[in-house]
Amino acid sequence: MNLFYNPSISELRQLVDSGHKSLDKHHVVVDFDGEVIIDPEMKYKGISLNRFKFHTTISESVKNNTRGLKALFETLLEAYNGNGFEIQRRFNSAA
Numbered sequence: 001m002n003l004f005y006n007p008s009i010s011e012l013r014q015l016v017d018s019g020h021k022s023l024d025k026h027h028v029v030v031d032f033d034g035e036v037i038i039d040p041e042m043k044y045k046g047i048s049l050n051r052f053k054f055h056t057t058i059s060e061s062v063k064n065n066t067r068g069l070k071a072l073f074e075t076l077l078e079a080y081n082g083n084g085f086e087i088q089r090r091f092n093s094a095a
Contacts, residue, residue: 003080004034009073012036016063016072023060028072030054030080054079 001011019026019038029037029052040047049055056075062068 001036002034003030003036003077007034007073007077009069012073012076013063013069016058016069019060019063021060025057025059028056028058028076030076034080036076 001007001015015036015038016026016028020042023039026038027040027049029040029049031037032053037043037052040049040052054076056072058068058072062072
């Protein structure tokens with residue numbers, strides 16, 4: 001999913017659904033070009049999450065929670081366009 005090219009909640013749902021079901025928590029990151037990646041450490045061995053513009057952790061329950069998925073979507077958009085640190089703290093307290 002890319003936040004620069006016509007992002008949608010349905011694309012985010014597909015991305016979140018693609019996460020490994022064996023994990024209780026998933027890392028979601030936004031790269032500087034707007035690309036959103038779930039569990040980048042599983043795709044790119046040894047990569048630091050601090051390398052990305054924004055990163056957060058979501059639980060497996062977000063997959064079935066429409067409100068949580070919408071909050072994640074809004075958080076990712078705001079992080080891509082603004083200040084990710086404050087947004088992450090607010091999202092983590094809401095999710």
